[in-house]
Amino acid sequence: MTIRVAIIGTGGISGAHVRGLREQGDDEVELVAAVDIDAVQVKKFCTAFDVARGYTDVDEMLAKEKPRLVHICTPPSTHCALSVKALRAGAWVLCEKPLCGSLAEFDQIAAAEQETGNYCSSVFQWRFGSAGQHFKRLIEAGEFGRPMVMICNTTWYRDVAYYQVPWRGKWRTELGGPTMGHGIHAMDHLLYHMGDWREVTATMGTLYHNIEVEDVSMAMVKFENGAMGSIVNSVISPRQETYYRFDFENGTVELKELYTYTNANWTFTATPGPESHLHEARWRTIADDAPATQGSQIRHLLHSMAHNERPLVSGPEARRTLEFLSAMYKSAVTRRPVARGEIGPGDAFYQHIYGDPPPRFNR
Numbered sequence: 001m002t003i004r005v006a007i008i009g010t011g012g013i014s015g016a017h018v019r020g021l022r023e024q025g026d027d028e029v030e031l032v033a034a035v036d037i038d039a040v041q042v043k044k045f046c047t048a049f050d051v052a053r054g055y056t057d058v059d060e061m062l063a064k065e066k067p068r069l070v071h072i073c074t075p076p077s078t079h080c081a082l083s084v085k086a087l088r089a090g091a092w093v094l095c096e097k098p099l100c101g102s103l104a105e106f107d108q109i110a111a112a113e114q115e116t117g118n119y120c121s122s123v124f125q126w127r128f129g130s131a132g133q134h135f136k137r138l139i140e141a142g143e144f145g146r147p148m149v150m151i152c153n154t155t156w157y158r159d160v161a162y163y164q165v166p167w168r169g170k171w172r173t174e175l176g177g178p179t180m181g182h183g184i185h186a187m188d189h190l191l192y193h194m195g196d197w198r199e200v201t202a203t204m205g206t207l208y209h210n211i212e213v214e215d216v217s218m219a220m221v222k223f224e225n226g227a228m229g230s231i232v233n234s235v236i237s238p239r240q241e242t243y244y245r246f247d248f249e250n251g252t253v254e255l256k257e258l259y260t261y262t263n264a265n266w267t268f269t270a271t272p273g274p275e276s277h278l279h280e281a282r283w284r285t286i287a288d289d290a291p292a293t294q295g296s297q298i299r300h301l302l303h304s305m306a307h308n309e310r311p312l313v314s315g316p317e318a319r320r321t322l323e324f325l326s327a328m329y330k331s332a333v334t335r336r337p338v339a340r341g342e343i344g345p346g347d348a349f350y351q352h353i354y355g356d357p358p359p360r361f362n363r
């Protein structure tokens with residue numbers, strides 16, 4: 001049966017969602033409607049992408065269109081309320097990152113999932129490229145041995161004009177800087193491969209931009225599997241790059257790109273030894289070459305819908321990343337290490353990811 005899809009929020013990222021949907025089979029999904037509080041914007045979007053009906057009211061769209069899948073592409077502070085609304089209207093949700101603004105909000109979404117039987121997943125397209133999936137399978141098969149040293153750098157550049165968009169740069173509407181908005185992809189991907197983290201120590205600064213939120217954050221993390229990692233998230237790095245380095249007992253795996261990757265962006269280097277070339281040849285053999293895009297994530301989501309299974313980046317998997325980010329803010333504000341599990345109801349960093357009152361990070 002064709003799945004009726006609606007998109008809420010028709011700004012910058014919505015085009016990537018349309019392209020992702022249109023990569024799927026015509027009989028699998030149909031984009032039936034779009035909503036934006038800006039009437040001009042939604043009209044422009046419907047014309048550009050040949051979408052039949054545009055709305056400015058989310059409730060009206062949900063009542064009339066009864067979509068089975070809703071994509072949420074609005075600014076971060078609106079994500080939780082819109083996700084809960086769509087779940088209650090009978091839809092599954094694919095919500096842009098960050099999924100929500102706090103563990104308290106996450107738990108509201110989890111309760112709505114429980115109440116409705118529908119699932120809400122967060123966009124983390126980096127998990128869905130075929131090289132990333134291949135790497136995950138190799139780790140699970142024990143190919144690399146003990147994980148030891150991890151590097152995860154999101155060194156991006158955003159100019160002053162980027163922060164002129166009214167919702168950006170403010171705690172209340174963007175919910176954070178490169179920790180919540182940019183490095184979130186790479187950090188989620190790191191946690192996907194490393195599993196549970198144990199403790200994080202972070203520091204943050206607002207070094208360049210005239211904004212409320214941080215423009216750089218750094219962290220040191222210990223994982224339950226014994227590995228240690230270093231993380232940099234920046235929007236003030238003129239030569240932009242996303243870089244990972246995973247050093248295991250049996251070899252080093254690296255990924256260098258910017259916003260997405262294909263197989264060619266990964267390198268596998270075995271620990272020197274008589275069979276290292278054989279290991280490398282095996283590690284480099286990847287069956288498919290699907291890019292890390294919204295389209296690849298949507299394909300996975302449709303499979304989950306067909307089998308009524310929880311999609312990959314939802315529930316505990318999504319909560320782990322959000323808890324990690326909450327702990328980074330808590331560590332940066334309190335200037336001490338934060339352990340997994342310590343941020344519960346009653347903690348200021350449970351209610352708001354950045355705590356209460358909103359912090360100011362000095363130069």
Ligand SMILES: NC(=O)c1ccc[n+]([C@@H]2O[C@H](COP(=O)([O-])OP(=O)(O)OC[C@H]3O[C@@H](n4cnc5c(N)ncnc54)[C@H](O)[C@@H]3O)[C@@H](O)[C@H]2O)c1
Pocket residue numbers: 008009010011012013014035036037038041058073074075076078096097098123125165181
């Ligand atoms: N996955 C990625 O790689 C990626 C990349 C860029 C942006 N994003 C995320 O996508 C989201 C949107 O970013 P953007 O750059 O497209 O923003 P944008 O400002 O360009 O577009 C947001 C749109 O949502 C509309 N909107 C605001 N509140 C609304 C509401 N309550 N109901 C309906 N429409 C509403 C606005 O009018 C606007 O047209 C953000 O959460 C951002 O972090 C993700």
